[in-house]
Amino acid sequence: MRITHSVIKIRSLIQLVFLLLAVAFFIGIIYWGLPYTIHHICPYAIVCFGVSNRFVKTVFALTIAFSFLILVLSIFYGRIFCGWICPLGTIQELLFMLNYKKKKRRKQIPLYLERHFAKFKYIVLALTVILSLLGFNYLFIHSCPIFALSILPSIAISGLIVVLVILVGGIFWERFWCRFLCPYAALLNLFQMLSKMLHLPRLMMHRNLERCNDCGICSQNCPMNINLTQTEFVDNPNCILCFRCAQKCPKPDTIRWEKEQ
16 A cells, blocks of 8 residues: 555544543543543453453453454554554654654664563563463552553552653653553564464565665654664564654655555
């Protein structure tokens, strides 16, 4: 698929819609006392409560179905949820954009550090699964940024600290939470790895090697700090399909969204 300005605008519109829905739900909880927490619509709740006795009472069946749908879609489309739907990802994107406009230049961390720091999200995923299996999932939940926001103004100090870390980190490192700490991102990555092992067809960003002059502008502008010049198809599971690489490329139509061959 060719990445046009219309496609970029559609993505921005979808991000805005889901961000406004999340804000409206949050306001409803704080000011009108809606009887449900944000965990009822959080896709990662399937891990938080999936093996606990409170699962049926705490999580909507629709949320369970939505969670599985996202995981299945990640097998064929990658982390499109992160780049198009997740409100927390959108907020981080906006925060970094404001800081980036002040600095007027983008600075990426070295790729070897990126690879090491990115492992932390798998550790967080493993800890949440283990805690849930042992019946101690509440230890993670009280440090969960979504939970912290859902019970205001009661205040969950540990969760609010995590929220603060995410927001501050997001100002200086684009999509800080998505790249280094988000356990759901780690879970989506594992499903993509499963797809790769089974050799299932996937839609990925494709770099036309005949048109590309290896200027590296695509990699410099990647919010997930992926080196796009290493391969023809971007099979890095951290790609969120934001299409910024195609948008910033000085040679239009060099990077497309296509099925892996």
